Amino acid sequence: MKLQKTQLAAAVGAALLVAGTTSVNAQNLTVQLYGQVNRALMHADDGFRSKWFHVDGQPSSTRFGIMGTSQIAPGLRAGARIESEMKSNPSDLVSFATPSLGAVAPTGVAGGSAGTVLFAERWLDASLEGAWGRINMGQGSGAADDASTIDLSGTGLANGNCPTDWGGSIAWQTSAGVAVAGGGAVGNTHACNDFESRYDRLMYTTPVFGGLRAQVGFGQRTAVGEATEASVWYSGKLMGDFQAAIGWSTVNLGTPGPAGSPDRETIGGSFSWLHTSGLNFTFSYTQVDGIGGTNAAQRDATFWWGKVGYKFGQHAIAVDYGTTEDNLLVGDEGKQYGIGYTWNPIRWFELYAGYRIFQLDRPAVSAEDVTIGMIGTRIRF
Secondary structure, eight states, X not given: OEEOHXXXXXXXXXXXXXXXXXXXXXXXXXXXXXXEEEEEEEEEEOSSOEEEEEEEOGGGOOEEEEEEEEEEETTEEEEEEEEEEOEESBTTTOOSSOSOOOEEEEOSSTTSOEEEOSOEEEEEEEEEEETTEEEEEEEEEOTTTTTTOOOOSSOHHHHOSOGGGTTTTOBOBOTTSOBOTTOXXXXXXXXXXXXXXXXXXXXXXXXXXXXXXXXXXXXXXXXXXXXXXXXXEEEEXXXXXXXXXXXXXXXXXXXXXXXXXOEEEEEEEEEEEEETTSEEEEEEEEEEEXXXXXXXXXXXXXEEEEEEEEEETTEEEEEEEEEEESSSSTTOEEEEEEEEEEEEEETTEEEEEEEEEEEEEBTTBOOOOEEEEEEEEEEEX
């Protein structure tokens, strides 16, 4: 929904008059309000029990935002973006022990704790852009964010590149309903590890040259961890649409040394090709060094994932398979198989359904498969 300058001036002017201020200057400023609701029913089965959950779809959460942009000098534009999300029962955080979480903001990985809030920040960002590129400053995506999640299949909500967005907090069980030795939930053993997500950062993006662009940035990832990221992206035509990216990030989690935490370094990328016939192929890979958090437990985790799909008219269907190794414990191998379908009759409406099987191979441990099914809708405005 776009408000041009006259409408914006009237709206802002009315608000300022209420506040006792009459000065308004909205010349050439374009403001866009946007948002979406993504709700689903998710069925989980851990081999011992099963349950339906009412969830917010973590692959693309319920959110709303406002963006403003304007030319401030010849060849120079300024912009701002504020975006918040409100997730009631996120699909990666509900579990049999906690089937209802209300509106929450995750404070850790899937299976971790969550703090109850009304809204959670996603973007609080200012930007300057010209022929030389763009600079972003504030809360927003890091330079490598989503470099490993490119997906042109059309089924990204049902079976996207981060499979643990659905059922990530369902704990591994034996057939007797006892937690498996070594513990953990699906999100701990099958994580896709897509770089550093969003945080307070300074980022530079180059102009596009022949379909290529690069990004580099640094910022405060956690209370004690500073992040540096870089990535290269490509978008072009190859008997259809082709997109690819490669990224790198590092986070200093604490003071190095025998009693400290090593830096965590991630490298990886993805590509997706949508042929003119509708046939499409997608692949993603990440490797994380130092995922253990302490020198004593340090290990390297790898994730790879592939998808084959077909888009026809308003419909898309795809099957996928992937593995994650050593993400929680050395020797862990997590496998997952999935299928997803999406009906997209108009740009702002999607109806999707999917089914996924998670498996865990852990030395001397017998864990039951975890199966996840869902049906949901995303409505955007």
